[in-house]
Amino acid sequence: MSEIVGKLVATREQPGISYVVVFATAIEELRPVVARLSGT
Numbered sequence: 001m002s003e004i005v006g007k008l009v010a011t012r013e014q015p016g017i018s019y020v021v022v023f024a025t026a027i028e029e030l031r032p033v034v035a036r037l038s039g040t
Helices: 002-012 024-038
Strands: none
């Protein structure tokens, strides 16, 4: 999970990139990643 968080943080810091798209089948798996990125 830490690797995914790191990649998303790096992507978020690039100018012009403001969101990522996630397949519906991966939403539950990414819930902890979103929580970590949001600080909850």
